[in-house]
Structure formats: structure tokens, C-alpha cells
Amino acid sequence: MWKAIHIAASREQADKLCERLTEEGFLTRVKAVSCGEDAAFEIQVPEAESEDAQAVICDMGIGL
Numbered sequence: 001m002w003k004a005i006h007i008a009a010s011r012e013q014a015d016k017l018c019e020r021l022t023e024e025g026f027l028t029r030v031k032a033v034s035c036g037e038d039a040a041f042e043i044q045v046p047e048a049e050s051e052d053a054q055a056v057i058c059d060m061g062i063g064l
Helices: 011-023 047-059
Strands: 002-008 029-032 041-046
Touching: 002 011, 002 029, 002 047, 011 029, 011 041, 011 047, 041 047
Parallel strands: none
Antiparallel strands: 002 041, 029 041
């Protein structure tokens, strides 16, 4: 099962976060949760990896 660990404000930000998480060895996927100018995107990882992936995001200085 996949778990959302972050909401990105743009597709570009979502892709950058996923790239970093992938470099750290995590499986990732992006899911659009809204559309239009104010689009938001969930960063998802397997539930078993969610705490470790969240720690990487926090180490990057990005919070929820």
C-alpha cells in the first residue's frame, strides 16, 4: 500500500522531491490531488518506507 508523505505545490517540486528520494533508494510516485493553477501533488512511497522517506524530506528542510 502507498502512503502520502508530502504535498507539493507544483509538479516541478514534486518531481524534484521524488528524484531525491529515488537517489536515496526509495520507490516513489506522484498523484495529482487537484488541477488548474493551484494544482497540488502527493508524494507517495510504500507504507513500510514512509517514516524513513519523511526523515529524508525533513533533512532537506522541507516540512509538511
